Amino acid sequence: MTPVAAGARPSTTYVEAIREGILEEMERDERVFLLGEDIGVYGGAFKVTEGLLARFGEERVLDTPLSETAIVGAAVGAAMMGMRPVAEMQFADFFSCAFDMITNFAAKSRYRTGVAVPLVVRGPSGGGVHGGPFHSQNPEAYFAHTPGLKIVQPATAGDAKGLIKAAIRDDDPVLFFEHKFLYRRVRDVLPEGDHVVPIGTAAVRRRGRDLSILTYGAMVWTALDAAATLESEGIDAEIVDLRTLFPLDEETILESVGRTNRAIVVHEATRTGGIGAEVAAVLAERCFESLDAPVVRVTAPDTPVPFSPPLEEHFLPNAEKICRAARALTGY
């Protein structure tokens, strides 16, 4: 983990940045409202919405029953009425409880009826905190397979703010995956003014010549750690933070790999059918002649997320696993 150093101006944590983004959008647009479990009085299980009830009142910060389907279903209906709902799932693992509402109602509404459902469903994903099989998952790939949805996952505090604002303003349903490991571990000095990060744009976090590491979420920081080690060995890695998982910023991916000619895709989600498979397919289809080596994936294995610390440590990708892949690739 490599936290961003605090600058002269006060810096903001990832969790504060999400809250700030939501707050600004609620001030800007009175149609924006929040609904979810324990988000009002309690401020959310991870305190993302802390203080917003006091500021906006209980109509716009709605504590709901423990009912993910009702939460997202009601968000769909309210969006049809012209509102801009932001629904919290207490953990990203529970997005599956509302799977039909997300994939069959929200995602297909515009296509079937011409009526948009501009809503955001957000929640904490990811492991590294020993949450076990049901509080650590990265379910983004389930949803990337559903046309009609957009999917984002910020890695930095700045992107957390800029992407939540873009998600709320978007005219289509957006799933916003927050990485819970980053909530209080990374911070940024946020740009002043209306900071919006466009959906569908990746960011190059580190320029490099020898290979591209394409990743997102907490793995961006793991990849930066790996890059520091690799640099001492004379391997210069470029790191592309995908930020939006659907639609992928193919141009940035192709531009990077077109220069470095080698690619590692890294994600914390399990391997088969993951976002990495899609990135690898894009490279195979559109970048084949630039590749000097096979595209490789460094991901979690195809198992549930285990609970006990040594098991989870074994399960998660880490800097050493990325370095091994990078060495193999540069020696190919």
Add this chain to the structure above:
Amino acid sequence: MPDLTRDQRIALYRYMRTTRLVEEKLVALYRQGKIVGGLYRCLGQEATAVGSAFALSKGDVIGPLIRNLGSVLVMGFSPRDVFAQHMGKATAPSKGKDGNLHLGRPEEGVVSAISMLGALIPVMAGIALGARMRRQPLVAMTYIGDGGTSTGPFHEGMNLAGVQKLPLVVVAENNGWAYSTPFRKQTAARSLADRATAYGIPADSVDGNDVLAVLAACRRAVARARAGEGPSLVEAVTYRMKGHAEHDNQEYVPKQELEAWIRRDPIEAYARVLQETGAATREELAAIDREISAGVERDADLADRDPFPAGERALEGVYATALRTPAEVAAVRDAP
């Protein structure tokens, strides 16, 4: 008996008869191979759909299911819309993107169902919630069958509506069968009305084949919703006179049960009421039937001559702004 003008009494008849005649025409088209996919009928349930939707006012929003052709007619859809939708034509409300009774025009107060039953309950609760936040005093009405009340979304949506006291009316159509599954295998509850009790939602149970009884109960529920007193459930006890869809010969249905319900045809029953109360003579009703029939034939013919959508329209309308143009999609797809 609900307070109705003569025109309104006749309108109820017209909507029910139109439902019946549109369906009969759909069956004919189905046999000619002009219907795309399955054909889901509401024979015997016309009174429930028409009587419930008739309780709404302009500005209200409805979420109909596949046994609610009458509701969409009350809400202003034409037989031509219905035929075009079933034929997958470009002129259909969904422009051929969705089929059968998934008719929707949310901007005109009709939300299109998805096939996952129960899903409309939380969504229509959301319509009511959003309307309340926008200070629009509308009532949301939706439907559920006996099978649909066994789904999780039904219970989650009912519970949220109860907690939030939302202006929602749920019409629970107990037609005895969910595909081939009879009521007794669906629930150990005595009635669908009992299901509402768990959520603190008042419920009425009425004869679903009596259009005036359905209308009266739904008007009470709509009035409660409009007065800010929260959601209601109206159980309409009726019967599915056909199989789940046209392919289903309903051989699992006991013959005596079916025959008993044939004698309770909702349209014939209401025609008798109109004659007994002097609202219309037999001849006047026959003239109405002929007029509706001619209109249905005309609309079916128009829909039949409507164009199919061009194949490439399949790529449109997934997102507000196309992620890639069709040409770009083709370029990637066709790349060596």
